[in-house]
Amino acid sequence: MTDLEQETLEQNWDSYTSEQHAIWRTLFHRQEAVLARRACKPFLDGLKDLGVAADGIPDFRRLNDALDRATRWRIVAVPGLVDDDVFFAHLAHRRFPSTCFIRRPEQLDYLQEPDIFHDIFGHVPMLMNPVFADYMEAYGKGGLKALRLHNLEHLARLYWYTVEFGLIATPEGIRIYGSGIVSSKGESIYCLEHPKPHRIAFDLLRVMRTRYRIDDYQESYFVIDSFEQLFDATQPDFTPHYAALATLGDLNPGDVLPSDRLLERNSA
Numbered sequence: 001m002t003d004l005e006q007e008t009l010e011q012n013w014d015s016y017t018s019e020q021h022a023i024w025r026t027l028f029h030r031q032e033a034v035l036a037r038r039a040c041k042p043f044l045d046g047l048k049d050l051g052v053a054a055d056g057i058p059d060f061r062r063l064n065d066a067l068d069r070a071t072r073w074r075i076v077a078v079p080g081l082v083d084d085d086v087f088f089a090h091l092a093h094r095r096f097p098s099t100c101f102i103r104r105p106e107q108l109d110y111l112q113e114p115d116i117f118h119d120i121f122g123h124v125p126m127l128m129n130p131v132f133a134d135y136m137e138a139y140g141k142g143g144l145k146a147l148r149l150h151n152l153e154h155l156a157r158l159y160w161y162t163v164e165f166g167l168i169a170t171p172e173g174i175r176i177y178g179s180g181i182v183s184s185k186g187e188s189i190y191c192l193e194h195p196k197p198h199r200i201a202f203d204l205l206r207v208m209r210t211r212y213r214i215d216d217y218q219e220s221y222f223v224i225d226s227f228e229q230l231f232d233a234t235q236p237d238f239t240p241h242y243a244a245l246a247t248l249g250d251l252n253p254g255d256v257l258p259s260d261r262l263l264e265r266n267s268a
């Protein structure tokens, strides 16, 4: 058995209880309402095209049929935390590692670790988008390289501020694509409408310099203009960026620089 195979398992879809399916439905319908005018179109389209998700915890075998047809990605079940090298290798091969457990009823609003609602509802709709799907594969390859170059911290910030907490500018206003936001009711509203957080135009090095917090809503969000912009900005070899970052130094999550282009919040 290879290292990779040891890390994956079966979802055992038949073993979910009706109470667990009900938790999924509650979360799903709540987020569907919150996200209608807050999530970006590719996310909402992806969710619709997956066609799985409203009835209860989705069966990965059915999700994988739709995903494979759209972008040749697939979901693999993992037991929670996997090592960085395994995580990046999955992405590099267009496999998205997902947990299988669902939060308990008293954890509807907040949970420290990712569960199946975050991993599937949050991440998989964007993997239906061809440009974003390619970005995620490139990120996995970049992760393996960052490991070799001992620069994981910088690259992890890019994942955090794009894949997990990214915003995108559209003619209708700022919209959400980050998985950590779309799977949270409170942060879906906060990130767009609250006066406190900074909404800063995306800049690759700026993002990689910026520390993040894992225990509260973000103090800064980075806003891309398009998924093509994100893909193009991350194509060049990061080796010179890593060298530059060593001298640039880190920024705190709430810092604002004179060179930052700040965007207006959406009106509620």
Ligand code: PHE
Pocket: 135, 138, 139, 141, 142, 143, 145, 146, 158, 234, 235, 236, 237, 238, 239
């Ligand atoms: N171009 C990056 C590198 O050379 C790889 C990468 C692509 C990283 C896309 C993140 C996202 O390391």
Ligand code: CO
Pocket: 114, 118, 119, 122, 123, 164, 179, 180
């Ligand atoms: Co996530």
